[in-house]
Amino acid sequence: MAIDPVKRQRVLEAAEELLRERYVEGEYLDPMRVMLAVRAQAFGYFARDGEEATEVPAEDLLAALTQVEAARARLDALESNLIRGARERKASWQRIADSLGLEHRQAAEARATRLERALSHNRDRDVHAQRGERARRRAVDAWCAAQLPRIRETAAALVDVAGAWPELAEDYIAPYTLRSIDARLRAEDGDGAQLVEELETMGMRLMPYGKPPLEPSGERAVEAARVHGVVKALLDEVRQVRLEADAARLSTKR
Structure with missing residues (x-):
């Protein structure tokens, strides 16, 4: 059963606030980059020889997990754009299938269709996140001007x-x-x-x-x-x- 959308939005915004405070430099939060940053801290990828890894609480990892959906959506959008670009440059569906590791051209066409539908759905959902980002930016800009x-x-x-x-x-x-x-x-x-x-x-x-x-x-x-x-x-x-x-x-x- 899906989580209540209002509750989900609050979880996302609380997670984003935590990630911005601890792992993000500047305004833009890149889902993939911030997940990589949390993983690197949690597993001590940047720890020097003889230095103990930084203790990372579960809350940070849970906050990073909230970004998985957005990261997948961006990867799907990237794949869809690359497929469309290849087709515009006269690449055959079979060659696209070969590049994607698919056996038949029909599988590549079906995948492209699925990605386009997912993109349309995600655009609708992204509106709420974009509104939140714009509201934060407007508030900060006004505060900074004053x-x-x-x-x-x-x-x-x-x-x-x-x-x-x-x-x-x-x-x-x-x-x-x-x-x-x-x-x-x-x-x-x-x-x-x-x-x-x-x-x-x-x-x-x-x-x-x-x-x-x-x-x-x-x-x-x-x-x-x-x-x-x-x-x-x-x-x-x-x-x-x-x-x-x-x-x-x-x-x-x-």
């Missing part, structure tokens, strides 16, 4: 004290992100939402999930710790804005 001076001040402070965390220099993402933040700050018309997205990336580098936060050191350690607290407080507010957007949207469905 808070732009504060966001710029916070971002500038983080760039200024980033040297207090020596580990960031060895991180393949952090240096690039800091340069990008600095470039946006130099552009007077910098987008607050984009700055927040990059601050979220830095937040994940400073507070890696399942591990202790990076500790600043050196002459500016105290100042860096204070700035880190300011960044964390700002990002907590952004998460709350997203949660409130979800709550407002769900309340209209009742």
Whole structure:
């Protein structure tokens, strides 16, 4: 028996919030990529020799499982597009069947038909998810526009004290992100939402999930710790804005 659709939507949105907070950098959540990230953490794929794997709770794996349906739908859409592209380029159904590991051309045609029907069904269901994403983005954009001076001040402070965390220099993402933040700050018309997205990336580098936060050191350690607290407080507010957007949207469905 299928789960109640409203309950299912709440499960999906709670899972998405968890995944965004712990595994996603930026706004876009790619179902396959986030499932791979959770698996890598759970099984210690990135653990160095002699280092214990990060403890990953069952909730994270369950949240990742909510993305299986979306990942399958995207794979089906990709397969359908490739089949259609091959046909538009005069590939025979038999050659398509051979590429798919199917014996007969009829099997390839039947598969293409099934995929097209599934795509049509998924488009209808994806409307709700897209509306949720747009609602969150609108809420965050509005908040960022109102808070732009504060966001710029916070971002500038983080760039200024980033040297207090020596580990960031060895991180393949952090240096690039800091340069990008600095470039946006130099552009007077910098987008607050984009700055927040990059601050979220830095937040994940400073507070890696399942591990202790990076500790600043050196002459500016105290100042860096204070700035880190300011960044964390700002990002907590952004998460709350997203949660409130979800709550407002769900309340209209009742």
